[in-house]
Amino acid sequence: MTEHSAHATEHSPHLGHHFESLEQQHEANVFGMWVFLITEVMLFGGLFLAYFVYRAVFPDGFTEGSHHLNIVLGGINTVVLILSSLMVVLAIHSVQTGNNRRAVMFLALTILLGLTFLGIKGVEYYEHFVEHQVPGALFVYEGERPELAGAVMLFTLLYFTLTGTHAVHMIIGMSIVGVMLYRTRKRIYSPEYYTPVELTGLYWHFVDIVWVLLFPMLYLIGRHS
Numbered sequence: 001m002t003e004h005s006a007h008a009t010e011h012s013p014h015l016g017h018h019f020e021s022l023e024q025q026h027e028a029n030v031f032g033m034w035v036f037l038i039t040e041v042m043l044f045g046g047l048f049l050a051y052f053v054y055r056a057v058f059p060d061g062f063t064e065g066s067h068h069l070n071i072v073l074g075g076i077n078t079v080v081l082i083l084s085s086l087m088v089v090l091a092i093h094s095v096q097t098g099n100n101r102r103a104v105m106f107l108a109l110t111i112l113l114g115l116t117f118l119g120i121k122g123v124e125y126y127e128h129f130v131e132h133q134v135p136g137a138l139f140v141y142e143g144e145r146p147e148l149a150g151a152v153m154l155f156t157l158l159y160f161t162l163t164g165t166h167a168v169h170m171i172i173g174m175s176i177v178g179v180m181l182y183r184t185r186k187r188i189y190s191p192e193y194y195t196p197v198e199l200t201g202l203y204w205h206f207v208d209i210v211w212v213l214l215f216p217m218l219y220l221i222g223r224h225s
Helices: 003-010 022-057 059-066 071-096 100-130 146-185 195-220
Strands: none
Touching: 022 059, 022 146, 022 195, 059 146, 059 195, 071 100, 071 146, 071 195, 100 146, 146 195
């Protein structure tokens, strides 16, 4: 870093008083985000563990339950989230290269794809309600093996818990992306300072990865049976 750039960094309005440089601040913020994401891994890790334990105990019931899921809509949603991660990457790159206009466009597309995902998931949920495949007093199982009813309802309970928790994280993520879009449009971020956009990207990628794991867990495992 040259003396001029070092001097400019020291007087940057984005530099916290307890940091010596924007680079140091950036590294600290990224580290903090990874610590936060580890706590999120622990949350979903516990849910994943519960799912696999019960699947090992009730394999036939969980296989039967997976056949009641709409694999086409689940597959479309997987593609939608992968595309949304690409949009986030392009948005971060645009900010880093000083093209805020393109960054705003990519962030807007990210939100649009997130809304698309939630809309498709809403359609799936509606199908489950219509078919009485919702855990609780209204749950109905009309399969050929009545003894699997309890295990199938347990599968649907874990399905709604896992996908519902993921959907909440999606809503939070879209809200944060919306804030980034507004601030990027106001040209608050630049090649010198883009850390919040990058941290938002890390969170969004995490949420997408969770779904990439959920899709085969819920929709594909045992599908051939």
